[in-house]
Amino acid sequence: MKTPPADAQASAALNEWAVESDSLLDVAGLDLSGADISDADLANGLFTESVLRDVNLAGADLYRSHLEGADLNGANLSGAILVKAVLDKSSLGCSKLDRADLGSAEMWAVDARGASFRDAKLDGAGLLDVKLQGADLSNASVQQTSFQVVMDEQTVALGLMGTVFGPASVAEGNELREITGVDLEVWLNSRGACVQVLPPRRPQGR
Numbered sequence: 001m002k003t004p005p006a007d008a009q010a011s012a013a014l015n016e017w018a019v020e021s022d023s024l025l026d027v028a029g030l031d032l033s034g035a036d037i038s039d040a041d042l043a044n045g046l047f048t049e050s051v052l053r054d055v056n057l058a059g060a061d062l063y064r065s066h067l068e069g070a071d072l073n074g075a076n077l078s079g080a081i082l083v084k085a086v087l088d089k090s091s092l093g094c095s096k097l098d099r100a101d102l103g104s105a106e107m108w109a110v111d112a113r114g115a116s117f118r119d120a121k122l123d124g125a126g127l128l129d130v131k132l133q134g135a136d137l138s139n140a141s142v143q144q145t146s147f148q149v150v151m152d153e154q155t156v157a158l159g160l161m162g163t164v165f166g167p168a169s170v171a172e173g174n175e176l177r178e179i180t181g182v183d184l185e186v187w188l189n190s191r192g193a194c195v196q197v198l199p200p201r202r203p204q205g206r
Contacts (some may be wrong), residue, residue: 003036003056009116010035028066038076123162133171142195150176151187158192 001016006013010030014037017025025045036056043063047070054074061081068086073093083103092112096119104124117138123143133152139159147164151157152171167180170187179187181197188195 001037004032005030005035005055007031007033007133079120105195114201137193144198147184156191157188157195160193160195163196163198165201 002030004014007030010027010032014025014026014031014032014035017023021107023043028046028048029050031051032055033051033053034055037060037070038056040057041061042055042057042065043061045062045065047065047067049069050067051071052075053071054076055072056076057080058078059080060077060078062077062085063081064084065082067087067090068088070087070090072095072204073091073187075095075133076093077100078096078098082097083101084105085102086106088106088108089108090107092115092160093112094114095112095168096116098116098118100117101118101121102125104126105122105124107130108126108128109126113131114134115132117140118136120137120140122145123141123147125142126146128146128148130149132149132155134154135151136156137160137205138156139161142160142162142164145162145164147166149166150169150171164184166184167178167205168187168192169176169178169182174192185195
């Protein structure tokens with residue numbers, strides 16, 4: 001930990017974790033605002049309902065971490081490893097996830113408006129009911145990615161590449177217009193993406 005959070009309880013929890021080798025970080029529900037824990041090994045960490053506003057997590061290993069309901073508005077997650085992390089109902093407004101690896105991450109009901117995903121890996125991730133209005137997806141990778149998101153004219157898709165499952169929605173004023181299949185491909189690719197929309201997954205069994 002390079003800079004502790006201002007909150008005493010959160011700072012104590014981080015200090016205790018730092019001195020105990022191989023311990024699991026549990027800061028669920030705590031306020032870590034302003035802390036610098038970049039490049040830290042936070043794999044399997046418990047951040048459920050934590051306040052992580054403006055926290056520096058650049059380069060951190062958050063493999064399989066639990067971030068359900070976490071407030072990550074303005075956080076720096078550049079280059080972070082978020083493979084198989086659970087971010088359901090989290091807030092990522094204006095956060096930076098450039099070059100982050102979100103492979104197979106679970107993202108349901110996430111507010112990522114204004115977030116930057118430049119050069120991020122979203123392969124196999126589940127983006128379900130994710131708000132991406134004004135988000136920057138430049139050169140991000142999506143392979144076999146569930147892409148049930150809300151975008152708008154400010155969403156940047158230049159260089160976005162891969163294969164996705166729809167449907168997505170486009171916000172037009174106060175209305176949402178659902179698009180899928182060829183229409184979703186055209187919407188993305190006309191903005192500089194190179195994306196193929198896959199047919200819906202067939203249910204398991206007969």
